[in-house]
Amino acid sequence: MKCLLVLLLLGLEILPASFGEAAALDRYRQILLEGRYTIEYHNITPAERVTNRDRVHLFGKTGLAVAQNDYLTNRPRKGMIVSRGEDRYEEVGDEEFAACRLTKGGEDFFFTKYKGKGGYEYFGTKKNQVTANNRNYLAEALEGKSYGDEDMSRIINALLSAGRPQGWAQVAAGTLAGGVTYEDYQGKSEDRTQIIRCYFTGGVLTKIAVAEFGADAAGNLTGHKCIIAVKAFTAAPREEYLSLPAKLADVTKRKEAKAK
Amino acid sequence: MMKKSITALWLCLCCLCPAAVSAENPAAGELRSIFHSGQFYVEYKDDYNVRVIGEAGGARMERTRYGSSLSWVTNLNPIGNLFGGRTPRNPETMYKDGRYYQFIEPDKAFVCPAAEAEGENLDPRMGWSKVKTKLALPLELAPLYWDDPYAAYAKSMTEPQFLESGKVVLGGKNYESDRYSSKLKTFDGRDADYQYELLYLDGQLMLARSFVVSNGREMAVNTLEVKAIGSAWPQDLFRVAKKTKLYAAGRGDMNDLLEEPVQIGILEGI
Numbered sequence: 001m002k003c004l005l006v007l008l009l010l011g012l013e014i015l016p017a018s019f020g021e022a023a024a025l026d027r028y029r030q031i032l033l034e035g036r037y038t039i040e041y042h043n044i045t046p047a048e049r050v051t052n053r054d055r056v057h058l059f060g061k062t063g064l065a066v067a068q069n070d071y072l073t074n075r076p077r078k079g080m081i082v083s084r085g086e087d088r089y090e091e092v093g094d095e096e097f098a099a100c101r102l103t104k105g106g107e108d109f110f111f112t113k114y115k116g117k118g119g120y121e122y123f124g125t126k127k128n129q130v131t132a133n134n135r136n137y138l139a140e141a142l143e144g145k146s147y148g149d150e151d152m153s154r155i156i157n158a159l160l161s162a163g164r165p166q167g168w169a170q171v172a173a174g175t176l177a178g179g180v181t182y183e184d185y186q187g188k189s190e191d192r193t194q195i196i197r198c199y200f201t202g203g204v205l206t207k208i209a210v211a212e213f214g215a216d217a218a219g220n221l222t223g224h225k226c227i228i229a230v231k232a233f234t235a236a237p238r239e240e241y242l243s244l245p246a247k248l249a250d251v252t253k254r255k256e257a258k259a260k
Numbered sequence: 261m262m263k264k265s266i267t268a269l270w271l272c273l274c275c276l277c278p279a280a281v282s283a284e285n286p287a288a289g290e291l292r293s294i295f296h297s298g299q300f301y302v303e304y305k306d307d308y309n310v311r312v313i314g315e316a317g318g319a320r321m322e323r324t325r326y327g328s329s330l331s332w333v334t335n336l337n338p339i340g341n342l343f344g345g346r347t348p349r350n351p352e353t354m355y356k357d358g359r360y361y362q363f364i365e366p367d368k369a370f371v372c373p374a375a376e377a378e379g380e381n382l383d384p385r386m387g388w389s390k391v392k393t394k395l396a397l398p399l400e401l402a403p404l405y406w407d408d409p410y411a412a413y414a415k416s417m418t419e420p421q422f423l424e425s426g427k428v429v430l431g432g433k434n435y436e437s438d439r440y441s442s443k444l445k446t447f448d449g450r451d452a453d454y455q456y457e458l459l460y461l462d463g464q465l466m467l468a469r470s471f472v473v474s475n476g477r478e479m480a481v482n483t484l485e486v487k488a489i490g491s492a493w494p495q496d497l498f499r500v501a502k503k504t505k506l507y508a509a510g511r512g513d514m515n516d517l518l519e520e521p522v523q524i525g526i527l528e529g530i
Contacts (some may be wrong), residue, residue, distance in 0.1 A: 106479075134307070137472040137479040138399075138454065142414050144447040157447060166449050 023170055023183055024200045025159060031235045032160060035085050040232040043077040043151055045225060079148030084237040091241075092149045102244060107132035111248060122248045130244065132252040151226045155196060155208055158187060168196070180206075191215070205230050284422055285438050287463045288404060294491045295397070295405035301497055302397065303487040304468075310487070313397060314497055319530065320395045320410065321354035321361075321498055349499040353391050355410075356530070360391045367501035371524065372509035381511040388509060400468035400484045403440040403456050416445035420456055428459055435459035435466065446474065465489060500530050 031037050078098075082089040088103040095115060102109040109132055111124040124130025140146075144157040161167025162185055172184040180201050187194035192214030199207040207230060213223030244250060294300050301314035313322040354361040354369075360377055363369045370386065377388045396410035403420040420440035428437040440456040452474035459467040468484040504527040510516035 134482055137481050141444060141446045141452050141472050141474055
């Protein structure tokens with residue numbers, strides 16, 4: 001009832017833009033801070049061109065293999081993050097191929113999974129074998145936890161900082177057609193404009209859009225945009241992902257001198 | 261009478277219970293002068309890879325031997341040459357006379373002038389903007405060579421300050437340890453410490469460890485096993501093929517598209 005009233009008031013712009021009411025994002029921030037969640041998203045931003053060979057792959061002088069080129073435009077990236085306290089699983093890719101990282105017991109396991117004829121095939125250091133790496137605590141301290149790909153990581157770390165003095169601040173909220181509400185957050189950068197807009201349908205986060213632009217040192221306008229479709233964001237971690245897949249064997253040589 | 265006995269007692273206690281030694285291991289000073297001398301080499305093992313970094317005559321180069329169960333085969337020179345590919349003593353990256361070199365085969369290298377290494381037309385998969393930090397000493401050795409011109413530290417990281425020395429027992433050996441600490445600011449504005457621990461055995465640096473200390477927790481980041489640090493290079497530390505062909509770094513022009521790079525010269529040894 002209260003939600004409906006607030007929505008109506010915001011829609012009619014009777015209330016000034018004061019955010020004494022709980023932002024719809026607070027519930028998600030709380031889930032993130034508690035550390036037990038599953039997030040599934042599609043990064044549906046068309047990728048920027050990286051090299052001039054993006055659309056074609058020429059081999060020899062006669063071949064043209066579009067399927068083999070490294071950076072295809074308009075191919076959505078799917079990401080999944082499962083977290084249960086210190087254990088964490090991240091996966092970025094699509095149905096055919098995904099790069100995965102499992103953090104468990106203070107160690108990182110990096111592996112890739114390919115869709116084969118009879119299910120998934122896993123490659124760590126070799127097929128069906130994986131070795132543990134040290135967990136990168138320095139990167140986590142300097143840049144925060146990673147959430148799938150770099151766009152989503154920056155978005156989530158920015159949204160988590162809302163409410164801190166140097167963090168992002170909520171600057172607007174409103175309603176769009178079809179009962180979709182939005183909240184805008186702005187970063188505190190001096191030379192770049194950074195906005196994140198979160199879209200909610202009935203209080204459920206469905207989409208995140210990011211726009212960031214500014215002039216670089218030479219005076220040229222540079223920018224970046226990103227659109228994320230949030231497929232799932234729940235406080236229930238998917239336990240089956242928090243251990244290595246059955247086919248993948250852990251072949252780490254554990255030394256007694258390894259510092260813990 | 262009272263004063264004398266108190267003084268005597270105090271002196272006794274001082275001798276029996278030494279306070280935390282607040283002096284660096286003398287070997288640290290020697291290592292620092294080696295690194296600042298302009299000619300040095302370091303060989304160390306980082307969990308699975310063995311890396312060698314060397315500097316001489318204004319040039320710096322490095323090579324990495326990736327750990328794998330078959331590496332002992334390719335490291336035997338005659339057999340390694342049969343299987344082709346990089347022999348173990350070829351440098352992977354090098355900086356010399358204002359240019360970065362990346363060796364892709366024993367006798368082929370791509371060259372990019374250092375001033376243009378951040379150019380936007382360079383193929384990002386070659387990683388030219390990362391070559392400079394590849395040539396830097398590992399972060400664990402920063403207390404010995406903080407002002408390494410190739411190193412890139414996080415903005416908030418301060419120069420390591422000596423904390424204390426002590427003794428550490430690892431793997432059955434008694435090491436003398438020196439601890440240093442750098443300050444860090446985390447992504448959410450809190451203060452954290454990055455601590456370095458250099459472990460010496462009989463005046464030789466054996467291990468270098470690093471930790472992140474944040475929120476009262478100490479988390480181990482890395483452990484390096486130092487195999488050798490010295491000033492004069494051993495014979496054949498880096499081997500460069502006699503007539504290494506140098507190619508210009510691909511900049512997205514027609515040569516790059518057709519994967520036919522332009523040869524710009526020959527490198528006759530280093």
